[in-house]
Amino acid sequence: MNFSTINWLAIVVAALSAFMVGGLWYSNILFGKVWMADSNLDTETIRAGNKGKIFGFTAIFSLIMAANLAMFLNDPKTDVQWGTIAGLLAGVWAFSAIAIHSLFELKSWRYILVNGGYSIVSLTIMGAILGAWR
Template sequence: MDFSLVNWLAVIVAALSAFVVGGIWYSSVLFGNAWMIDSNLTQEQIKQGNKAKAFGFTALFSLIMAANLAMFLADAKTDTSWGATAGFLAGIWTFAAIAIHSLFELKCWRYIFINGGYSLISLTLMGAILGAWR
């Protein structure tokens, strides 16, 4: 792996894209209400949560995910198409992991598809960003 082929600014932008996707995905316009029901959470409980901790760790883990994906894509032949494909394939891994954990937690399939779908979409976008921004 050639670390000089990793665009670290693209890694940061790719990590930030997970926030944008998450903000839309988990909004009340899309899946936020269904996710709250399936998570057995209320608006009051969410408001009481530690937002600094949640967003801080989300930023850290999104950065780790984007950097990890960038390492796999650190090849001169990588382009937008391959980046998106690799991100999608990584999303399948995470979708499967989410499904396994959720099934043992007795979560419903809607919950699995909401969380797994977010992972699939956000990693595909991360890969596309990393592949395009060489």
């Protein structure tokens, strides 16, 4: 693998896009209330969480996901269309893993759709960014 053809700035931007999508996705505007209810969480419990740990590891894992997707897209023929499709396919893969784990944890389909849907949307956007910014 030729790492010199990887756009590391695009990886950082793609990872940041997952934060933006997550901030909206898990807000009360979209699915925050549903996600909290199906996760058996309340506002106090969330406020008591270690924000440094949560956001720090989220940043690390978002960077890993973006870098991994960029490596799969590391081809001169990659464009925004292929990046978007590859991101969508990676999102379906992630959705499936979330569904499997959640089914064994006896989570609801609503929970699976919220968390899996986030993976599909965020990875699709990551792929679009990485494909467009070669």
